[in-house]
Amino acid sequence: MQNKTLRKLxxxxxxxxxxxxxxxxxxPPAPVNLQKFDPAAKPFSANKGKQHDKDTAAQLxxxxxxxxxxxxxxxxxxxLVILQGMDAAGKDxxxxxxxxQMTPLGVRTVGWKAPTEVEKAHDYLxxxxxxxxxxxxxxVFNRSQYEDVLVPVVNGFITPEQQVQRYAQINDFERMxxxxxxxxxxxxxxxxxxxxxxxxxxxxxDPCKHWKFDENDLKVRAQWDDYQQxxxxxxxxxxxxxxxxxxxxxxxxxxxxLMIATMLREVLGNLxxxxxxxxxxxxxxxxx
Amino acid sequence: MQNKTLRKLxxxxxxxxxxxxxxxxxxPPAPVNLQKFDPAAKPFSANKGKQHDKDTAAQLxxxxxxxxxxxxxxxxxxxLVILQGMDAAGKDxxxxxxxxQMTPLGVRTVGWKAPTEVEKAHDYLxxxxxxxxxxxxxxVFNRSQYEDVLVPVVNGFITPEQQVQRYAQINDFERMxxxxxxxxxxxxxxxxxxxxxxxxxxxxxDPCKHWKFDENDLKVRAQWDDYQQxxxxxxxxxxxxxxxxxxxxxxxxxxxxLMIATMLREVLGNLxxxxxxxxxxxxxxxxx
Numbered sequence: 261m262q263n264k265t266l267r268k269l270x271x272x273x274x275x276x277x278x279x280x281x282x283x284x285x286x287x288p289p290a291p292v293n294l295q296k297f298d299p300a301a302k303p304f305s306a307n308k309g310k311q312h313d314k315d316t317a318a319q320l321x322x323x324x325x326x327x328x329x330x331x332x333x334x335x336x337x338x339x340l341v342i343l344q345g346m347d348a349a350g351k352d353x354x355x356x357x358x359x360x361q362m363t364p365l366g367v368r369t370v371g372w373k374a375p376t377e378v379e380k381a382h383d384y385l386x387x388x389x390x391x392x393x394x395x396x397x398x399x400v401f402n403r404s405q406y407e408d409v410l411v412p413v414v415n416g417f418i419t420p421e422q423q424v425q426r427y428a429q430i431n432d433f434e435r436m437x438x439x440x441x442x443x444x445x446x447x448x449x450x451x452x453x454x455x456x457x458x459x460x461x462x463x464x465x466d467p468c469k470h471w472k473f474d475e476n477d478l479k480v481r482a483q484w485d486d487y488q489q490x491x492x493x494x495x496x497x498x499x500x501x502x503x504x505x506x507x508x509x510x511x512x513x514x515x516x517x518l519m520i521a522t523m524l525r526e527v528l529g530n531l532x533x534x535x536x537x538x539x540x541x542x543x544x545x546x547x548x
Numbered sequence: 549m550q551n552k553t554l555r556k557l558x559x560x561x562x563x564x565x566x567x568x569x570x571x572x573x574x575x576p577p578a579p580v581n582l583q584k585f586d587p588a589a590k591p592f593s594a595n596k597g598k599q600h601d602k603d604t605a606a607q608l609x610x611x612x613x614x615x616x617x618x619x620x621x622x623x624x625x626x627x628l629v630i631l632q633g634m635d636a637a638g639k640d641x642x643x644x645x646x647x648x649q650m651t652p653l654g655v656r657t658v659g660w661k662a663p664t665e666v667e668k669a670h671d672y673l674x675x676x677x678x679x680x681x682x683x684x685x686x687x688v689f690n691r692s693q694y695e696d697v698l699v700p701v702v703n704g705f706i707t708p709e710q711q712v713q714r715y716a717q718i719n720d721f722e723r724m725x726x727x728x729x730x731x732x733x734x735x736x737x738x739x740x741x742x743x744x745x746x747x748x749x750x751x752x753x754d755p756c757k758h759w760k761f762d763e764n765d766l767k768v769r770a771q772w773d774d775y776q777q778x779x780x781x782x783x784x785x786x787x788x789x790x791x792x793x794x795x796x797x798x799x800x801x802x803x804x805x806l807m808i809a810t811m812l813r814e815v816l817g818n819l820x821x822x823x824x825x826x827x828x829x830x831x832x833x834x835x836x
Contacts, residue, residue, distance in 0.1 A: 383725060383728035385677070386678075386680060389673070390677070390678055395669040429727065432724065436673065436720065
């Protein structure tokens with residue numbers, strides 16, 4: 261994705277192109293083996309030490325603030341960033357480290373919890389659609405519609421047929437979003453089982469982090485392999501040209517922020533964003 | 549549709565079935581010629597005079613109230629009824645005549661107007677999705693997402709490619725709704741140009757109906773043929789097994805109500821709706 265602009269990707273999928281995603285989702289998914297992705301890898305590092313990467317990430321966050329400002333003024337696009345990952349994978353930390361410098365005016369975060377009774381009475385995309393960004397807006401999801409092909413899959417609440425149906429529904433939904441001007445970027449924060457153990461233990465050892473600990477986290481950790489498999493399946497089935505997944509090695513928090521911020525700058529920087537021109541005679545107005 | 553239950557139709561489109569609607573929408577649509585549908589036809593009439601049909605329609609409206617009550621208690625389905633038609637085609641009259649006996653608790657109507665600034669900043673299905681029925685709920689749309697493939701098409705605000713793209717997006721959206729338990733019924737109230745002239749004239753002649761008259765109605769009437777063509781195209785492109793269209797001859801108000809009420813009773817009556825059973829020991833409880 262790094263060598264193509266998102267605008268190009270997006271334009272590729274204007275009308276006239278074959279629309280086969282929904283059908284592709286029904287074929288046996290292309291295999292994704294998460295074990296082949298090293299959670300400790302640092303492909304975006306300059307290899308000049310941790311402090312160097314940290315400084316670069318901080319600088320990028322400031323750059324992203326500027327880009328968000330033009331994005332907001334330009335109003336040609338909407339940006340949806342989805343963060344997914346196991347517990348303690350660093351979703352909150354990414355919000356702070358990558359999006360923390362942007363003004364709250366143009367960026368909004370949504371943390372998804374278990375659905376309410378009213379939400380459960382509707383289709384699972386109903387509450388998701390409501391939180392979509394408007395023109396010029398950036399919305400970041402902490403968890404997302406992908407929870408609906410994780411928890412129910414691992415616990416057998418839905419059949420394999422329903423699972424595949426949901427992949428197709430999500431692909432259709434995201435295609436519509438893309439066709440109507442929303443850039444959809446999906447990041448899977450990939451940590452090792454041992455890194456998770458350390459982070460959960462920290463939450464238990466540090467009284468200031470107790471609020472972050474949930475007993476349910478240990479139950480989910482016990483299902484680690486099942487969740488990894490569910491992730492592998494959804495990554496294969498919902499990686500589309502209009503809403504691509506990126507697997508982010510996330511054992512290093514610094515590298516995780518560096519990588520996501522770099523990719524976001526790449527995407528926003530290639531959109532040819534412009535401040536809208538004023539009225540033609542505006543530069544002749546004298547304020548008296 | 550009359551000889552199949554909607555439940556069957558709905559089940560037909562469970563996972564595993566080929567999903568080709570989106571692609572079908574791109575092929576040259578099957579021709580629909582509205583001139584072949586007589587707006588004055590009365591296929592659902594008992595041919596025992598107008599009063600007889602009127603009485604039957606009123607009786608059906610009462611039956612529908614009872615069915616809605618079980619529908620609400622059963623909570624297995626959601627029902628979306630879409631009413632479309634030219635100005636003065638009888639959308640308001642259908643709401644009153646067919647749905648007027650149902651309790652407001654379980655039926656909700658939404659009248660769609662031109663989008664607000666906030667709505668325009670989102671995709672055109674954003675505001676539509678928000679108004680979907682929840683489990684056990686009946687929602688009736690007076691106009692709908694189909695306005696987005698009428699006004700912009702007739703006035704050239706979107707390209708033919710965008711028009712076809714929207715058909716596909718709407719088909720995908722309605723399929724997802726159907727797959728997640730929403731029954732989608734779409735009625736096109738088909739009146740003649742002369743019947744519209746008489747009804748609009750009534751609004752001008754009767755001071756009590758002046759509030760219903762909008763100068764814009766005359767502009768739209770001048771584009772009658774273009775709108776009929778846009779309707780023919782959308783009917784062909786978005787008539788799907790999971791969200792079928794019915795063209796309702798609507799010059800006779802009585803027959804219009806009779807036909808829609810009959811079809812609704814057919815659909816609801818074939819859903820095998822049941823009041824949920826109480827807890828097993830409930831019948832042994834003595835209130836003291």
